Amino acid sequence: MNQASIQAFFATLKAANPHPVTELQYTNVFELLAAVLLSAQATDVGVNKATRRLFPVANTPAAIVALGLPRLEDYLRTIGLYRTKAKNLMQTCQLLLERHGGRVPRTREALEALPGVGRKTANVVLNVAFGEPTMAVDTHIFRVSNRTGLAPGKTPLAVELKLLSRVPPEYLPDAHHWLILHGRYVCQARLPRCWECSVAPWCDYRPKSIAPQARANQTTS
Structure with a gap:
């Protein structure tokens, strides 16, 4: 993906979602930190389910410490690896x-x-809470960056550094949100939804996947 394609890629994502936000629910910086810490190998939906019970009771470091570890575990029991x-x-x-x-x-x-x-x-905390132009490379961003040709790399750090060098500065503050959401809902792991992808014209992925129904029609015709 060349720089002209990258510019068009992010301009299109921005036009569709000018002010992207994390899907984790929080009301202060500490809640954000806690939610992101809990989200490793867990879905945002699952974390939000647990924190909707926890945060009304304890949403500061002092309140969590006062809660005690056994009670904290009870609030987090629905999240994978909750004890750790x-x-x-x-x-x-x-x-x-x-x-x-x-x-x-x-x-x-x-x-x-x-x-x-x-x-x-x-990186998530620095970006979301403090507005730093960081790039938090999760599985979605790693996949999208490699599959599209946006920022190929063998490790998350390699992808992160390449993204920081290739994403135009005006898009960097929100880029990691756009890429996460794109990977979560469109450029999915098993079958990228190329048939409904707004940035497909600038993506290096070949061949483009087609809708399952259209594929079924091809095999039966």
Whole structure:
């Protein structure tokens, strides 16, 4: 995908969704951090289901610590790997209180020092909460970047760095949202929905997939 195609690719995504947002539900920066931490190997729908019960009861580091680990586990029981995630969230809250006055830090180094917070989680917080032009490469962005030719790479970090160098600056603040949503609903893993893809004209993927019904008609004709 050349630069002219990349420009058109993102202009089209922006026109369809000018102000994309994360599908995780949160009302403050700490809730965002907690939700992203919990979302590893889990769906946003599943995380939202759990946090809709948890956050009205405890939505600050101090409140989570006061809740205690056993009760925190009960709130997170519906999420995969909930015991490990509850432990990481509890330890993160303790460190936020000890080192940052209960506030979520604004630097990558400080974020990645928190239990359960890796580069991807830090990138989400830096982008969504603090407006940094970061690129949180999850499975959707990794797939879309490689499949379309937007930013091919063998590792998430390689894809992230290539995206940062190839996405036009005016689109960088929202690019990771557009790519996640595109991968989640259109450029899906098993069968990319090329027949309804608005950016298909600029995508390097070949051959384009066709709708299952149309494919069925071809085989029976």
